[in-house]
Each structure stands twice: as C-alpha cells, then as structure tokens.
Amino acid sequence: MDEKEGDVLAFDFQAVVIGGGAVGLACAAALGRGLGPTLVLEAGAQWGAGISSRNSEVIHAGLYYPTGSLKHRLCLRGRRMLYDDLARRGIPHRKCGKLVVATDDDELAEIEALARRARDNGVEGVRMLGRDAVARMEPELHTAGALWSAETGIFDSHAHMLALVGDIEGGGGHVVAAAPLEGASPHAGGYRLRTGGADPAGITTRVLVNAAGLAAPDVAARIEGMPAGAIPRQRFAKGCYFGLTGRSPFRHLIYPAPVDGGLGVHATIDLAGRVRFGPDVEWLPPEATVSGLDHAVPAERAATFETAIRRYWPGLPEGALFPDYAGIRPKLSEPGAPAADFLVQGTPDHGLPGLVNLFGIESPGLTASPAIAEQVMGLLAPDV
Structure with missing residues (x-):
C-alpha cells in the first residue's frame, strides 16, 4: 500500500515490531498509542512463547545492576510502571x-x-x-x-501480555504469529518488509523495532543498510x-x-x-x-x-x-566477564532513521518492559 495522500506516503502500518514477547508487545502497545496502528510479527507459533514464557515471573526491585546502567534505570522505572499497570487492570500480582x-x-x-x-x-x-x-x-x-x-514481587505475565495484545488490537493493530521476517529495506521514509511463513507478505511501515529476543542479531542482519559492526556478538x-x-x-x-x-x-x-x-x-x-x-x-x-x-x-x-x-x-558478555548492559540502539548508533534494535534483553527485561517501551518511543521521536 504505497498510495500517497497529499504529500504524505500512506504506510500499511505506522510501526512494526519484530518479536511478540513481553518487551515487543509493550513496545507495540506504546507505539500504537503514540503513532497509530502497529503490527507485531512473531516468528513462533504463538506470541509470548519464547523467553517471556520461560522465566520466574518475578518483578525485580533493581538490586543487582551497576548504578546508572540501563538495567538499573529501566528496572526501577519499569517496576514502578508495571505495578501501577497491574493494579489498574486488575491483573493478579503480589508484592x-x-x-x-x-x-x-x-x-x-x-x-x-x-x-x-x-x-x-x-x-x-x-x-x-x-x-x-x-x-x-x-x-x-x-x-x-x-x-x-x-x-x-510476582505476577501473571501471560495475563499482562494478553492485556497488551488487547491494547494493540484496540488501536487498530495486529499481532501475527508464524510470520518470520525475511528481510527489510529502507523505503520512502520508512521500511519495506518481507515476511515468510505459510502466508508471505510485503508490508510497509513508518518505523521498525527489532525486539526479537534471542534472534535480535539475526533479525538485524536482515535489515538492508544495517552496519555489520553495529550488530553485537x-x-x-x-x-x-x-x-x-x-x-x-x-x-x-x-x-x-x-x-x-x-x-x-x-x-x-x-x-x-x-x-x-x-x-x-x-x-x-x-x-x-x-x-x-x-x-x-x-x-x-x-x-x-x-x-x-x-x-x-x-x-x-x-x-x-x-x-x-x-x-x-x-x-552480550562472555563467561567470567562482568554482565553486559542492555543494548538499545537508535539512529545515532547505526545510521538508519526510524529503526530501534534491542539486544541482550535478558533479566530484568520482563520487569523493565514498560520502561523499555518508553525508551524506544523516545529514541524514535526525532524520526516521526
């Protein structure tokens, strides 16, 4: 859908998020509220079935992380946001x-x-x-x-993710499983994506967020123009x-x-x-x-x-x-080395407008997910 409305290119979606785990869904819900209809592409058979379904469902306080690091700041901010959101929605949790x-x-x-x-x-x-x-x-x-x-504390992370799916769909977006990203290329101020799976498609989007978890480096390598040196080991x-x-x-x-x-x-x-x-x-x-x-x-x-x-x-x-x-x-670190911080890349890091990559999002990523979404919105603000 590349028709123009006046001088503005009409994209299929205002935002596409690669990865349907807790972080990807939180980002998509925030993008849906801030930009408009958002699409989540999940390579697996079900959203939330990767890292997000294989953890302790713990809400971390923020004890462990080097002061000033992203893990520290986003865990504290995310934990406070998460407790507020769980209470507002009536999602089971216990401090x-x-x-x-x-x-x-x-x-x-x-x-x-x-x-x-x-x-x-x-x-x-x-x-x-x-x-x-x-x-x-x-x-x-x-x-x-x-x-x-x-x-x-602890919480029902699957109920929380289901609520985020409701937010995304309520904003006119979609969450699509079994839809791996085959490739992406810059296109008319946004991106053109090619998806695989049983029903391959071509999609255009204004902004793109790589929240693919374990597969985030592989996804980044499929984005045309992404510098190889910016993709971490x-x-x-x-x-x-x-x-x-x-x-x-x-x-x-x-x-x-x-x-x-x-x-x-x-x-x-x-x-x-x-x-x-x-x-x-x-x-x-x-x-x-x-x-x-x-x-x-x-x-x-x-x-x-x-x-x-x-x-x-x-x-x-x-x-x-x-x-x-x-x-x-x-x-993002080797055995025996100090634990690496989250790596959240925006345009200054890789040179591609409207693209954010999330690498190394392990614990406390579930707790930090609302704050990671907020960070992503901030990085994309100059490009939208």
Whole structure:
C-alpha cells in the first residue's frame, strides 16, 4: 500500500515490531498509542512463547545492576510502571518480597555489598537482617544473615501480555504469529518488509523495532543498510528449573548470593503457591544457533540443584525435585566477564532513521518492559 495522500506516503502500518514477547508487545502497545496502528510479527507459533514464557515471573526491585546502567534505570522505572499497570487492570500480582541469603561470612560480605548497591540505586524497602530476624520470617532457612527486598514481587505475565495484545488490537493493530521476517529495506521514509511463513507478505511501515529476543542479531542482519559492526556478538546461557513436590516451605522468594551469569539457584513461588527452583547457568557453545536450541531439562541435573538448595534449605527432602522447564538467555558478555548492559540502539548508533534494535534483553527485561517501551518511543521521536 504505497498510495500517497497529499504529500504524505500512506504506510500499511505506522510501526512494526519484530518479536511478540513481553518487551515487543509493550513496545507495540506504546507505539500504537503514540503513532497509530502497529503490527507485531512473531516468528513462533504463538506470541509470548519464547523467553517471556520461560522465566520466574518475578518483578525485580533493581538490586543487582551497576548504578546508572540501563538495567538499573529501566528496572526501577519499569517496576514502578508495571505495578501501577497491574493494579489498574486488575491483573493478579503480589508484592511478596524476597530474601537474598548468605550461608557463611564470605557470602554475608557479598550480600552487604549488594545492599549498598541497592541503596545507591534508589531501591526502596531494602535492609539487612540478622540470623534471628531471618529465622522469624523463614524458619527453615539456614543463613548467616540476609538482604530483605520489600519491593520484589510476582505476577501473571501471560495475563499482562494478553492485556497488551488487547491494547494493540484496540488501536487498530495486529499481532501475527508464524510470520518470520525475511528481510527489510529502507523505503520512502520508512521500511519495506518481507515476511515468510505459510502466508508471505510485503508490508510497509513508518518505523521498525527489532525486539526479537534471542534472534535480535539475526533479525538485524536482515535489515538492508544495517552496519555489520553495529550488530553485537551474542552468547546463549541456558537455565533449567526444577519444581518441588509437596507443600511450600517458604512465604517469600529466596535467593542465594549471585553467581557468574545469573542470580543462583533461587526459590520462587507462583501465584498458586507452587515452588520452583532455578535457574542454573549453562553457557552454550559459541556456535550455538537459535534454531538449534534445546529446552529439555535433564533429570540428572537434580543432584546439582539439591546441593545448591541445601546450602540455604537443609531440609529439602530426598527426591522432592522434578524437571520443570528451561529458558535461554541472550548474553552480550562472555563467561567470567562482568554482565553486559542492555543494548538499545537508535539512529545515532547505526545510521538508519526510524529503526530501534534491542539486544541482550535478558533479566530484568520482563520487569523493565514498560520502561523499555518508553525508551524506544523516545529514541524514535526525532524520526516521526
């Protein structure tokens, strides 16, 4: 649809977002409100079935991230926006709080340093607790002390994504699954896209947002004019989760001291009261590809989980864990290196007007998603 109305080119959509996960849907809902009808193209068979369906559904407070980083700023802003949005829509959520526990004096020093960072980051409701105070909150824990984070919570992420789909469609847009991007090229002040799948199509759009998660670098490489040097090298880290049979031993989320590549094998509780443990961190080979990723959870990993869990919960019964699910995280850093920040690219970064790329959007991306959408809108403002 390239007909002109006066001097203005009429695009099929004002915006197209590649990727139908929580971040992509949040961006599309914001673009729909700000620019007009927006299309979401999801390569998978269902929106929200990628990274967004394989996590802990935790609303992070913002404890861990270097002060001033995008992860820090967008997590804090996104968490506040998310709680407000969940309350406004009546979407199930609970601000249950979490304990980051130390099992010895060395870990206690790490947790105290984490508390200082959290305060520097402006996180509300953070304080250190001694062994006795922790025992009153969670009698089954073995700790030398813990950091209490009152703002951490859990929510129904799928209900939230469904609400975002409703926003997009209510604004005249669409969310289309099984529609991978084959290619994109600049066209008349916007972009012409070619989609694959069972019903290939050509689409024009005013602006384009690459929120393809694990496939974001691959999608960027399909955009004509995108400098190869602006596409980051990405690594994958797999994280497995195990469920717990029987009753929950905890009333709050329980996290150990952080580890390389993740936050350790932690205990989370869903809104139905079920407990799961994970994720662990398995760095996949550098040559791993999106199409070759395996989400199976080997049952034999339970032994490693039991060892990690019993450091803070010695009462874990034998044989109480069962394989649940696994997720894959997009990493912009190598094993052993400091965790990389989110990479949010606008026109100054790659030279293409009306294009935003989102790379390395791992945790706390779900929490940060409303603020990431806000950031994307700000980057596109000069081009629209």
